[in-house]
Amino acid sequence: MSIVTALARPEILTLKPYAHAVWRPSLIRLHANEVPWRPDADVTEAGLNRYPEPQPQALIARLADLYGVPTEYVLATRGADEAIDLLSRIFLRAGQDAILQATPAFGMYQVSARIQGAAVLDVPLDAAGGWSLDAAALLAAWRPNVKLVFLCSPNNPTGNALASGALEQVCVALADKAIVVIDEAYVEWSRAGSLTPWLARFANLAILRTLSKAHALAGARLGALLAAPELIDLARRVIPPYALAQPTIEIALKALSPESLRAAQLRRAALLDERAGLAAALRASPLVARVWDSDANFLLVDCHDAERFLASTLAAGLIVRDVRGYPGLSRSVRVSIGTGADNERLLHSLARTA
Numbered sequence: 301m302s303i304v305t306a307l308a309r310p311e312i313l314t315l316k317p318y319a320h321a322v323w324r325p326s327l328i329r330l331h332a333n334e335v336p337w338r339p340d341a342d343v344t345e346a347g348l349n350r351y352p353e354p355q356p357q358a359l360i361a362r363l364a365d366l367y368g369v370p371t372e373y374v375l376a377t378r379g380a381d382e383a384i385d386l387l388s389r390i391f392l393r394a395g396q397d398a399i400l401q402a403t404p405a406f407g408m409y410q411v412s413a414r415i416q417g418a419a420v421l422d423v424p425l426d427a428a429g430g431w432s433l434d435a436a437a438l439l440a441a442w443r444p445n446v447k448l449v450f451l452c453s454p455n456n457p458t459g460n461a462l463a464s465g466a467l468e469q470v471c472v473a474l475a476d477k478a479i480v481v482i483d484e485a486y487v488e489w490s491r492a493g494s495l496t497p498w499l500a501r502f503a504n505l506a507i508l509r510t511l512s513k514a515h516a517l518a519g520a521r522l523g524a525l526l527a528a529p530e531l532i533d534l535a536r537r538v539i540p541p542y543a544l545a546q547p548t549i550e551i552a553l554k555a556l557s558p559e560s561l562r563a564a565q566l567r568r569a570a571l572l573d574e575r576a577g578l579a580a581a582l583r584a585s586p587l588v589a590r591v592w593d594s595d596a597n598f599l600l601v602d603c604h605d606a607e608r609f610l611a612s613t614l615a616a617g618l619i620v621r622d623v624r625g626y627p628g629l630s631r632s633v634r635v636s637i638g639t640g641a642d643n644e645r646l647l648h649s650l651a652r653t654a
């Protein structure tokens with residue numbers, strides 16, 4: 301039995317998926333109870349009166365190309381958030397199973413697990429080592445009911461990439477024990493490369509990607525679950541048949557054209573320069589105790605007085621994220637890198653307060 305089959309909920313393995321209207325674009329559609337006219341305000345090519353193509357072939361091909369994996373390894377989702385939810389629903393049995401995460405961690409892992417009725421086990425990242433992953437400690441915390449291990453690299457909210465050696469150790473040790481989910485929502489900002497080449501090695505690996513951050517498409521809601529075909533097949537059964545909206549499909553296809561990808565790359569490079577400038581200026585602020593090195597489009601900032609930092613930015617019309625509720629971050633805020641003008645305004649607000 302494969303690891304995916306061994307771990308998946310039995311109900312999902314035997315689920316007969318919803319049979320959606322057959323996709324035969326050359327034929328006149330009288331099989332899906334659609335209406336034959338376009339609504340006002342319809343700017344799509346395909347027509348909003350029509351149900352969209354489920355897992356559109358052209359989009360899946362572009363995503364596979366972008367991420368360097370075969371098309372059978374790709375499921376397009378409504379953001380990486382939906383991929384987290386799908387994994388939870390495929391693997392976690394209510395009242396029995398658990399996830400394991402390295403904290404401070406992105407909040408959706410535990411929310412999806414708890415919605416599914418599963419438990420959440422935490423292992424702290426090592427702050428003294430720059431929020432590094434202690435693979436031995438993580439593996440020691442594994443229990444037989446842990447089906448999913450969530451690791452985020454670069455990590456939100458700390459901003460650092462996790463060492464590939466530690467991630468590899470986890471994938472190897474859990475090869476026949478758990479699905480290791482590596483969330484690469486921010487990997488395009490990092491010097492660390494994506495781990496998608498590992499998908500050919502590890503049947504227990506799932507990687508999350510998104511167009512929300514690196515491609516500036518948070519409002520379109522498009523992410524990807526990348527995993528071995530066996531896992532993708534299960535996820536296809538669970539995802540709603542018409543998950544992706546037609547405007548999103550069309551916009552994403554444009555955003556993934558070679559010209560748009562080149563333009564996005566240039567803008568990311570410029571933002572990384574902004575990040576360096578903002579980090580240096582924040583380090584010089586008397587309100588700031590520490591700015592952590594970042595592999596993402598945000599900075600984790602430890603404050604001498606987080607309340608004052610938050611108040612002064614808010615007074616200047618800026619909102620940064622209060623992350624003091626996360627384990628280990630009792631005096632931290634998370635700042636997304638904005639435009640040069642936004643960042644200047646942030647620094648001015650702090651200078652006025654200090």
Ligand SMILES: *Cc1c(COP(=O)(O)O)cnc(C)c1O
Nearest residue numbers: 379380381406456485510512523
């Ligand atoms: C933003 C984010 C996501 C979710 O992105 P979507 O917009 O749902 O694609 C996933 N993981 C992490 C760590 C994030 O910060």
